[in-house]
Amino acid sequence: MKSLIALSPEVSQALADYRPIVALESTIITHGMPYPQNLEVAQKVEAVVRESGAVPATIAVMGGRIRIGLDAEALEALASTPSADVMKLSRADLAACLALGRTGATTVAATMICAHLAGIRVFATGGIGGVHRGAESSFDISADLQELAQSPVTVVAAGAKAILDLPKTLEVLETLGVPVIAYGQDQLPAFWSRESGLAAPLRIDDPAQIAAAARLRGELGLDGGQLVVNPIPAEAEIPRAEMIPVVEQALAEAETQGIAAKEVTPFLLQRIFELTGGRSLDANIALVLNNARLASQIAAAMAG
Numbered sequence: 001m002k003s004l005i006a007l008s009p010e011v012s013q014a015l016a017d018y019r020p021i022v023a024l025e026s027t028i029i030t031h032g033m034p035y036p037q038n039l040e041v042a043q044k045v046e047a048v049v050r051e052s053g054a055v056p057a058t059i060a061v062m063g064g065r066i067r068i069g070l071d072a073e074a075l076e077a078l079a080s081t082p083s084a085d086v087m088k089l090s091r092a093d094l095a096a097c098l099a100l101g102r103t104g105a106t107t108v109a110a111t112m113i114c115a116h117l118a119g120i121r122v123f124a125t126g127g128i129g130g131v132h133r134g135a136e137s138s139f140d141i142s143a144d145l146q147e148l149a150q151s152p153v154t155v156v157a158a159g160a161k162a163i164l165d166l167p168k169t170l171e172v173l174e175t176l177g178v179p180v181i182a183y184g185q186d187q188l189p190a191f192w193s194r195e196s197g198l199a200a201p202l203r204i205d206d207p208a209q210i211a212a213a214a215r216l217r218g219e220l221g222l223d224g225g226q227l228v229v230n231p232i233p234a235e236a237e238i239p240r241a242e243m244i245p246v247v248e249q250a251l252a253e254a255e256t257q258g259i260a261a262k263e264v265t266p267f268l269l270q271r272i273f274e275l276t277g278g279r280s281l282d283a284n285i286a287l288v289l290n291n292a293r294l295a296s297q298i299a300a301a302m303a304g
Helices: 009-016 037-051 072-080 094-100 108-118 143-148 166-175 207-219 240-256 261-275 279-303
Strands: 005-007 021-024 055-062 065-068 086-089 103-106 122-124 154-157 180-182 226-229
Touching: 005 009, 005 108, 009 021, 009 055, 021 037, 021 108, 021 279, 037 055, 037 072, 037 279, 055 072, 055 094, 055 108, 065 108, 086 094, 094 103, 094 108, 103 108, 108 122, 108 143, 108 154, 122 279, 143 166, 154 207, 154 279, 166 180, 207 226, 207 279, 226 279, 240 261, 261 279
Parallel strands: 005 065, 021 055, 021 122, 086 103, 122 154, 154 226, 180 226
Antiparallel strands: 055 065, 055 103
């Protein structure tokens, strides 16, 4: 395993000292926004984790190894690599990327796998994947949901992306036995919006209690992790009533243009960016920073 995983000196020391560590995905860097904005956002997220008392561990596959923690040079190199040259990794293609010696950016599922291999128990992201609209015909369901049922990592997100079928996503998570814990409110957040109209199965407002729940799952022998859904800050949200028509328009355009499979999500996110005049990206950045703060608090409680 040592030949496959390369820990940064900072992460290696933090693990040795039992200090709090927060895993961070790399798909948001390579496929989420253009260079150099992607680099600036990645640096801001890492800075928030450090300011909150934890060590950031951005994860990517580079040079035939899983890099856990990227130094400034590696982060710059990843951010400036054209997205077409970077594999978007989930459970299915992580090993193949290593075998091919390709550069790969980790999605939620792949980040969870790599974090667990490194002994990191908390991961901050923007939003998870879920059940796509029309999945009853397409069977398009993100591997993120199954991963939450397998890898013992606490994932802090602003819910599933609002372009998805949120009721079905919640139902699949319940079937898989994944705890969905709302932080600070009773409703499930909907990524860009604080409210989804759906009641969250659980609510815990204390990071220490969230950490305790993760520990107790392990002691009970329960597989998988936890999904902590953290609403976007009120000042940064795009209210649900405003977002629903935008999402519906983007979905209708995708169907009209025959866009399907892996091309759907990038198209929808770009179209929503255009329809909101860029506000969706601003909201995305704000919620990722907010999730990094909460994840750091949970990681600190776990380390304690």
